[in-house]
Amino acid sequence: ADMMAANMAPGVKRQQWCFESLEDFEPDTWAEIKSEANVQARRGVKKVDAKFFGFDNDPKVLKVAQENARRAGVEELIEFAQGDAATITRPSGFENGVIVSNPPYGERLGTEPGLIALYTAFGGQLKAEFGGCKASIFSSSDE
Known part of the structure; x- marks a missing residue:
């Protein structure tokens, strides 16, 4: 998300690409494209206000x-x-925004009762501390 906010090209920091081995690969053109992308990335990071x-x-x-x-x-x-997800508080300077979380689940947590307790506490903390925000929670559950 931060790279998108900075308008950074995907893979801008990647060192090597498979297509560089192709017979008709043009290294000079690719060097120019990479240079432009790196300049844009540096400028973009400085402009992010999120x-x-x-x-x-x-x-x-x-x-x-x-x-x-x-x-x-x-x-x-x-x-x-x-x-801790169950005790997290709103960071200073954080107003309305989006919360994206990948809390422990399934095999990472170990037990369903533990998962239910964690999600209940996390949900309560989100309501108490992050009113006005949107939340996206990753989970292996279909529900």
Whole structure:
């Protein structure tokens, strides 16, 4: 989402593409396209006025997320913090927006009662702290 907000081309930070091995590949043209995309990415990051936050209970997961953001060139757009879905509070400066969450589910959580308890607590916290926001929750459940 942050790359889209910055108008960054998909894969702009990718180092190598399979099509570069094609017989009719034009390296000079591709170098020009990549250069333009990198300039646009740098400009786009500076223009973003949205705020992005990343929370997880696991510090190892946060480190991976920060490294992914760094490699994508958007680390400066995201504020990372350790936090529990059941107790998360509205970050300072966050007004109305969209919350996207991929909480533990199924095999990652282990038990259905634990899942129900977590989702109940998370839903209550969303209502209490994030009124006026929209939420999208990823889950393996069809319901």
